[in-house]
Amino acid sequence: MNISNNSYVEIHYALYDESNEVVDGSRGGEPLPYIQGKGNIIPGLEQALAGRAEGEKFTVTIEPAQGYGERDVEKVSIIDRESFAGFDSIEVGMLCQIEAENGEPQLVTLIAIDEEEVTIDANHPFAGQTLNFEVEVMTVREATEAELRDGIVG
Structure with a gap:
């Protein structure tokens, strides 16, 4: 069976940065499951897996346009360091979940810290980057009605 819309698929992957270092991947763990055509993975990878x-x-x-998008400078902001009073410690490069203006949880990277302020970046860590994937298709089957209705529950 070839991968088409509504296929349940499991892949192993390695994501390499521009210096050929692995920055993400599934090897050594469970394969990544997704349903083709549902936008569960970045568009460029989903297109490359079709068929x-x-x-x-x-x-x-x-x-980047088919990955995590271009970097958006509007997603970089400065907030009061007091906002992190509940944390044991904070450091540059740390990923934190904060509450966005709309009340939804938002993942940000701390990119600068001083005595009074913290600069946060709400861009995806791979935004603006060309992504190099090595992929192995492990499983392809038709998704069940429950998987199509509820998504993949892990």
Whole structure:
């Protein structure tokens, strides 16, 4: 069976940065499950997987527009250091979940810290980067009605 919309798919992947270092991946753990055509993974990777079959291995380079998007300077802001009073410690590079203006949880990276302020970046850590994937398709089958209705429950 080839991957098409509404297929349940499991992949192993390695994501390499521009200096050929692995920055993310599933090897050594469970494969990543997703349902094709539901937007569960970045668009460029979903497009590269369309039509593939179980057992296929391939590499693909994905530009930012089809990955995590371009970096948006509007997503960088400065907040009061007091906002982090509940944390044992904070450091540059740390990922934190904060409450966005709309009340929803938002993942941010701390990019600068001084005595009074913390600069946060709400861009995805891979925003603006060209992504190089090494992928192996482990499983392809039709998604169940429950998976299509509820998504993949892990």
